[in-house]
Amino acid sequence: MASETRDPDVCEQCQSIRPATPPPDSCCGSGCAVCVYDIHDQEIQLWKKTCKRKHGAEESQIEDNGTVMDLMDYRYYTLQSIIPVCANTAVYRFMLPPGRKLDLSIAKHIILRGIHNGKVITRQYTPISSPHDAGFFEVLIKLYLSGDMSQYIKQWKIGDGVEWRGPFGAFTYQPNEGHYMIAIAAGTGITPIIQVMRHIVENEEDETVFRLLYTCRNYDEILLRETLNELALYWNITIIFNLTQSLAGSHSTEYGEIIQYGRFTQERLSKEVAASMGRPVRALVCGTRSFENDMITFLKESGVPANSIEKF
Ligand SMILES: Cc1cc2nc3c(=O)[nH]c(=O)nc-3n(C[C@H](O)[C@H](O)[C@H](O)COP(=O)(O)OP(=O)(O)OC[C@H]3O[C@@H](n4cnc5c(N)ncnc54)[C@H](O)[C@@H]3O)c2cc1C
Structure with a gap:
């Protein structure tokens, strides 16, 4: 790194993630309202702020009153623990x-919000802690080898300040609407579904029947299995763990777990929908984009109206 790009206010560790200066020919010179150099200045300010807050040099912005997270402005939250699952x-x-x-x-x-390769990046995550948990919140995150945010997250250390804002999402739910709910989730797509299930079981008056089809490659990759097994103890919750790359008998199981194998097909989803016995189906789908598209097609082919299918 050239010495003129080093900033004396930024620590040694953060020097390596300095936003790259745009090359001299990247400004078109036509006086754009927001020039590439304006954007670069903003990125530099964010980089400096991130360094200060990361190392505790600035106070947390969470006020004593009001919400702990803001919709518009990013606030810093200290990373307390990382528990591999x-x-x-x-x-x-x-x-x-x-x-x-x-x-x-x-x-x-x-x-x-994070910085990777000198670029500001943002990604969405769904907290898995209960809304009643006080003093902390938790997110379950899967890291990808070639993922930009994944590379940023990999550098986190306990005590780092991390920027979040929110909440977002248009999902609404009313208890006892008479629905037969089918949720189809893959991998980390389980995170919003867990929230819905918790919400249902926390209301003793809610008699909504909920069936989760949760697919993973193998038994060890089932995320939050203990939490899911606790939820499956409720009379109105059924959970099917579906393994796409394992055979029956090739893995351990816990008492009461229902395990199926192979890919979800049109035929399998048609049977799931038929089990609703005429009750209106409300389907929730969460996974990769291609998984969601396949499941939505299967559900529609099985007779579930498009406006009763939601993806997260
Ligand atoms: C509403 C919403 C909620 C979400 N909640 C969560 C959550 O709670 N936990 C969580 O871990 N993620 C969640 N995600 C996904 C998350 O926002 C990121 O997309 C994910 O962390 C990858 O970001 P990245 O920058 O590391 O990868 P990117 O740079 O965006 O992707 C680069 C490469 O990584 C790989 N990759 C990225 N995503 C996937 C995937 N889903 N499956 C397979 N390969 C992939 C691909 O090879 C891809 O080409 C959510 C997404 C949405 C839209």
Whole structure:
């Protein structure tokens, strides 16, 4: 790195993530309202701020009153712990002021902002902690080898300040609407679904029947299995763990777990929909884009109206 690009206010560790200066010919010279150099200046300010807050040089912006997370402005949250759950996936816990709750309504996600290769990046994540948990919130994140945000997250250390804003999401839910709910999730797509299931079981009056089809490659990759098994103890919740790359008998199981194998097909989803016995189906789908598209096609072919299918 050239010495003129080093900033004396920025620590040694953060010097390496300095936003790259645009090359001299990147400004078109026609006086654009927002020039590439304006954007670069903003990125540099953010880089300096991130360094200060990361190392605790600036106070947390969370006020004593009001919400602990803001919709418009990013605020810093201190990373308290990282608990690995399986290869490349961990639960990241962030501190909130004592007694304060994130208080998200059902199936909402929040936005993480980071810097990778000198570029500001943002991605959505869905907290998995209960809205009633006080003093912290948790997100379950899977890291990808070639993922930009994944590379940023990989550098996190306990005590780092991390920027979040939110909540977002249009999902709404009313208890006892008479629906037969079918949720189809793959991998980390389980995160919003867990929120919906928790919401249903926390209301003793809610008699909504909920069936989760959760697909993973193998038994060890089932995320939050203990939490899901606890939810499956409720009379109105059924969970099918579906393994695409394992055979029956090739893995351990816990008492009561229902495990199926292979890919979800049109035929399998038609049977699931038929099990609703005429009750109106409300379907929730969450996974990769191609998984979601396939499941939506199967559900529609099985007779579920498009306006009863939601993806997160
Ligand atoms: C509403 C919403 C909520 C979300 N909640 C969560 C959550 O709770 N936990 C969580 O881990 N993620 C969640 N995601 C996904 C998350 O926002 C990022 O897309 C993900 O972390 C990858 O970001 P990245 O920058 O590391 O990868 P990117 O730079 O965006 O992608 C680069 C490469 O990584 C790989 N990759 C990225 N995503 C996937 C994937 N889903 N499956 C397979 N390969 C992939 C691909 O090879 C891709 O080409 C959510 C997404 C949305 C839209």
